[in-house]
Amino acid sequence: MDYKATLNLPRTDFPMKADLPRREPEILRRWEELDLYGRLRVKGLNRPRFLLHDGPPYANGHIHLGHALNKILKDIIVKYRQMMGWDCPFVPGWDCHGLPIEHQVDKELKSQGLSLSLVEVRRRCRAYAERFIDIQREEFKRLGVLGDWEHPYLTMRPAYVAAILREYGKFFFSGAIYRSRKPVHWCATCLTALAEAEVEYEEHRTPSIYVKFPVLKTAWPVVARAAKAALVIWTTTPWTLPANLAIAVHPDYDYAAVQVGEEVLVVAADLAPGLLAHLGLKGEVLETRRGRDLEGLLCRHPWLERDSRVILAEYVTLSAGTGLVHIAPGHGQEDYDSGLRYGLSPYSPVDDHGRFTPEVPEFAGQNVWEANDGIIALLRSRGALLKAETATHSYPHCWRCKEPIIFRATEQWFISLDKNDLRRQALKWIDKVTWIPKWGRDRIYNMVENRPDWCISRQRAWGVPIMAFHCQGCGGAFLTPEILERLLARVAQEGADFWFTEEPAHLLPPGTACPNCGGTAFRKETDILDVWFDSGVSFAGVLEADPELGLPADLYLEGSDQHRGWFHSSLLAAVGTRGMAPYRAVLTHGFVVDGEGRKMSKSLGNVISPQEIIAQYGAEILRLWVTAEDYRDDVRLSPAILRQLADAYRRFRNTIRFMLGNLADFDPARDYVPPAAREELDRLALSWLAQITDRVRKAYLDYEFHLVFHRLHQFCAVELSAIYLDILKDRLYILKPDSPVRRSAQSTLLDLLEYLLRLLAPILSYTAEEAWAQLPPRPRPESVHLADFPAALTGFPDEALLAKYDFLFMVRGEINREMDLAKKAKVVAAAPEARVLLGVAAEAAAHLTVLQQQAPELKTLVQVEHLEIRPGPLPEGRAGVELPWLTVRIEKAPGEKCVRCWYHRPGVGEDPAHPQLCRLCRQVLGV
């Protein structure tokens, strides 16, 4: 007879093979049909709000793993907070303006030989952004990220643009905005400023000259005493010499005064010998001095009626030149920074076409490149030239016309960090914000403390125009609240395109006069705003604008690069306009790197895309990855790590599947046994469940998701699969279906599942949902995401029970060790066929009593029918490893094996009708 059919084996429709790439989209559809996000909003009414404000990704390209990491982390937080009782609206957004898109559009237009109007370019940029917003939206949704995807915020929407300009106006009217010159990359052919990304470096031949700056005044005696003394600089851009305002030395390098004929020349001491030889000079070092002691030394410009002062700069190197650097603050970034430090103006007497202005009478009107020769000749005639040669080196060129570019100071707009105390207030607010991890505080603090004023202007087309007017009469820029509001009324309706086409007379109210000089002729500002200003005011454009949201946000969550980016601009903008930080807490994650910890790059060929992972493994594996790794550091991903995660996923899935399978005949309404009335082992499992629930809740709240993963994974693998579920099989399979003891087990399985699925839902959102639908029917929300997070069951954990079993599991460990040897020696094939003999040494008499009392529990734990405990060591037994007072021996159990339950239990062979069954099995079958 086939007794196997009489067992209660697991049955379930929950498949072992997940087939996630196919199944996930189905679940996604179910959520949409259910309007899960809308249902959550209803559920959240009257709950305390937890606001995670989405930082807008740039609407360009497909999403990469960094996006996936970021959005999944946000999704986990939104989901667990919602399940824990908060109301968590999540409004995703996109950053739409800016150079990368404009650059792409420019490239397309260029390849088509098109030259379009600004408004037409902007229209194409808008279409480009929209295209990628749609692409990214689908990709984010596919990750399982829940949010208001139908109503995201876009920084290019008219209402948002109006919000940007309103915040700009607040700065403007507070007097924090000023205009000043700052060097930018400039193409004199295309007549445009270039961003760093539009600059290509190519080999270029330039002059290379050594120039003397005569010393006027110094406290260095050997130099002061000399009849003639000069500092020697080296430059490859002679044309910047008319704008020279200083000479930089390194504070820690030594500089030598070298007697050369009648003259004393100053150069870096380490370079002196080589330089003299190169210049064809003979000389003798008189004395050396530290660079820092030269600060303030005064020189004369080689031909202009102007002084040039020695300043200190850390960026001076000895790798080329003389160790003394010619500084033209209007023609170089470092020069400019030094200029700011020393109060030098960014002087730049060069016009848009790259020609000298009349400020340089000798070369006025000449193109700077052509003027190089004249300048060299002038230096020679002045006796200031030590040597002129040519050099080839890497030099920036325009991406568009391929001509060499120049660095030139142009008028820019700035937000002052010190006007209105912005810097100090921002620093104060940094200390009121919770930074996770806490070193984030130091990082942003140092940046804000040391950063220069915020340059908010860009000479581009795709962005929010800086709305201001320039008086043709006095040249002053002006804007009034009335004028701005008038403009904003239009912007909010139609966007800002009109600014680019309409004349000032149409934009200004009739009769407008310059508040400064009364002039009535105006010019529009043509610059646009830095995109960091766009996203930096999202607290106004999104949080304040939506009554469902609000300011401040509870959390901003982005990669650690955003200490410089969005966290930074948002802080300055909010402190500057609201006098507060826009966030209560800021959480940062690291970057995605490969299995060796190296950054992913096309050149290294180690890039993995989320799309290929989703296609091969499913989004669930990506979510598991985000959870398993400690995101505070860099996050590694490699094919091997993915395989490991897939293994971990299978463990979760099979554990769930097994439990579901054993609930096939379970009707909660009819069969559920209250926890207190259950078998002891079931109550032990509930104690474990209570512990894990507690720990997992805490790990979620502490944002330590990797602990959530590890604890739940271990719980499934060890406490459930290896111990509880394994032991439970006998009870579940062998007994009568409606045996109270079996119902006790099933009730526990249901509890375990309902808890486990909810604890997993923020992470394995798809799988938890799939399994939730397979649970035995009982009143519960239609989606696991609509359920509340479980709290520990009352009465659990049972500490006494846990302590009792701690000891029993140690004994079980010793038995298992011996059982393994017994199986290998073919004494038994499986535990139910074994008889376990335990000997307890005389000195451990207390253990003997306990063991004898708890022998039934121990039998259950090691799944044997025959267990004997004897005083004194067993002569043929083996001593325990961890319990040396214990000796263990495994023998073949007496009697025959029952073919149904596989135990050597009494009664086999008694009944001629069922000679292969034990008494228990015959009882169960009623024969």
Next chain:
RNA sequence: GGGCCUAUAGCUCAGUUCCGGUCAGAGCGCACGCCUGAUAAGCGUGAGGUCGUUGGUUCGAUUCCAACUAGGCCCA
């Protein structure tokens, strides 16, 4: 070059955090077995680490300090 960060078994992580001395752990993977009534599953046992390197403080450091190396982010 500067600011901030990271470095524990093959992999992912605990832990030693503010008081340095049962803190060298877990899971996975791997190896060797068992089972075939979770079966492209399940169970048992076992082998793996001088806690990045080098110094210093200390009776004693993986844990404190410094330097270095490697890697990451942001600047320059």
